[in-house]
Amino acid sequence: MAVQDGMSITMMPPFPARKATYDMQTLKDPKQDLFNLYPEAPLCRNCNACTEACPQKIDVREGVWKAVFGDFKSVSEMFMDCVMCGMCTPVCIADIAPNLVALYVSRAQGAHFTEKPLGLDARIKEIQDGRFDDEWATILKMTEKELADHCATVK
Numbered sequence: 007m008a009v010q011d012g013m014s015i016t017m018m019p020p021f022p023a024r025k026a027t028y029d030m031q032t033l034k035d036p037k038q039d040l041f042n043l044y045p046e047a048p049l050c051r052n053c054n055a056c057t058e059a060c061p062q063k064i065d066v067r068e069g070v071w072k073a074v075f076g077d078f079k080s081v082s083e084m085f086m087d088c089v090m091c092g093m094c095t096p097v098c099i100a101d102i103a104p105n106l107v108a109l110y111v112s113r114a115q116g117a118h119f120t121e122k123p124l125g126l127d128a129r130i131k132e133i134q135d136g137r138f139d140d141e142w143a144t145i146l147k148m149t150e151k152e153l154a155d156h157c158a159t160v161k
């Protein structure tokens with residue numbers, strides 16, 4: 007919500023959650039690797055405190071369970087609105103950082119279990135080969151008004 011008169015605002019101090027270190031591209035079995043990187047994840051006690059703490063109304067508890075059972079696709083969709091505020095972490099009695107577990111799972115889903123859209127590699131190569139360099143140079147020189155007019159014509 008927008009700031010209002012009389013509102014009291016407090017910044018949450020960063021909570022020292024343990025963040026696992028990994029090189030996502032080189033992981034061979036990301037669903038099994040979850041248990042090496044975040045061994046506390048399966049120790050969830052189902053207390054639901056993380057879900058109640060979440061300002062984004064994510065069912066965090068459910069997400070942790072889905073991660074443990076390997077449903078990475080659902081987790082990546084459930085945590086789309088996570089703002090990494092960390093409020094789910096200090097309340098966890100099992101010392102899980104659900105947001106970091108979900109971040110790992112979402113990265114793994116994108117890197118290992120999601121088909122790349124057709125034509126994406128071809129388009130990336132076109133960009134790398136400079137096919138759009140002239141258009142990009144033109145856009146960078148535009149004023150805000152010229153840019154708005156340009157966008158209106160290409161809708």
Ligand code: SF4
Pocket residue numbers: 059060061062063064066087088089090091092093094095104105
């Ligand atoms: S870090 Fe994400 S999942 Fe955790 S409380 Fe904040 S918004 Fe919710």
Ligand code: SF4
Pocket residue numbers: 049050051052053054055056057066067070097098099100101102104
């Ligand atoms: S706060 Fe921790 S133990 Fe409780 S449901 Fe969430 S992840 Fe599980």
